[in-house]
Structures are given as C-alpha cells and as structure tokens.
Amino acid sequence: QVQLVQSGAEVKKPGASVKVSCKASGYTFTGYYMHWVRQAPGQGLEWMGWINPSSGATKYAQNFQGRVTMTRDMSISTAYMELSSLRSDDTAVFYCARDRSYSNSRLLFDFWGQGTLVTVSS
C-alpha cells in the first residue's frame, strides 16, 4: 500500500530555514512526481511545486521562487522540501502529495503525507 511518511514538527525562528522529508513506500518512487502543498492554520491549500524523483527536475510556484528547494534521495525513496528565509506567516502544515499520473505531472494528487507542522516564531 502506498504510504508517504513525513518528518516531525519543527519550530524555527524568523529568517531560518526548514527542511521537511517525505519517505515513500509501496510504489516505485521514481515513477511518480511528488508535490508539496502548504496549509496555513485554518486556511486553504496552496501548491508549492513538484519534483520529478527520476530526473530531479523541479518546478516551483511563483510565490515560493527563490525560497524553496525540492530535492530527493532515490536510494531511500525520500523527497525533501527546504524553505528558507522563514517568516511568521510561513507557519503552516506542509504536505507532500503524490501525483496520480505515472511519469508525468498531472497536477492531481492521489496520496498525501500526514503533514508536518512548521511553526515560525521568535
């Protein structure tokens, strides 16, 4: 069964960086794009970008360009999302989510990680 298991909650100071991991199991990691989605407390969903685990190619949403870096480690089937220059309004739950389409970015998400709460506070 497909599982995406994310790293635990983080507390960071403004200006710092955070790196969240997403370990995939139950399917061929390199076959499906991985996306990251942000959800501020009590708010809606915001797409951050994707990584192609096979090639390492990335595409980032304009709102996060220059601050986000998505990487992967194929040897351990894990995707990472690093967000830098954190601000208080970056306080949110960050989700990884698998694209439903094999070897393509359909932008449709069929499996989600449990979420990682990142709190930015001085």
Added chain:
Amino acid sequence: DIVMTQSPDSLTVSLGERATISCKSSQNVFYSSNNKSYLTWYQQKPGQPPKLLIYWASTRESGVPDRFSGSGSGTDFTLTISTLQAEDVAVYYCQQYYSAPPTFGQGTRLEIK
C-alpha cells in the same frame, strides 16, 4: 492563475439529507481534445490530510462511497452527497489541474444539523 471559488463557505445539513457544494473556475478547465474537465474534489477531515474523492469532475476514486458524486463542465461544477452520513463532516475543496499552478477553492465546511 485560474481562480477557484466555492459556495457556500459553510453548510449545515441533516443526517440522511442531500448536501450540494458548488465550485466555479475563472477559466474553462475543459479540454475538448479528450472531452475531460480537469477538476477534482478533496475531502479533509480535522487533523488529516486531504483525501481524493473525485477527478475528471465526475469519476469517483476507488473506495469512495457512491453517495458522493460530481458533475459539471467548463467553469461550473458541483459535488453532491446524496445521503449525508456523520462521517462526512469535513471541509471539501475543489481544485483545477488544467494548468499550472494547480489552484484550490477556499473550501466548504460541511456540518451536521
């Protein structure tokens, strides 16, 4: 970017009754080349990640109860829960995947009366 607008923001329905949620896109999300609308619905229960319910506007994901149905085309879409169950209490989101960036509606909170 395509703007997705849901209505209502919140909805209270009695058990066993029908719940209907609307989603409108600022641009057409229908591709005539494959006759598909690139519109999906998610359900998010408190403390949980979103769950894929429906894609291509009307195709239920495997394992989703048939009381959930989606309809619509072009820019206007509807999620219907035919007979509301207690476990359907959640926030529901529509999302377009017609073009990047994928964008979500603001969500509709569904509660039991």
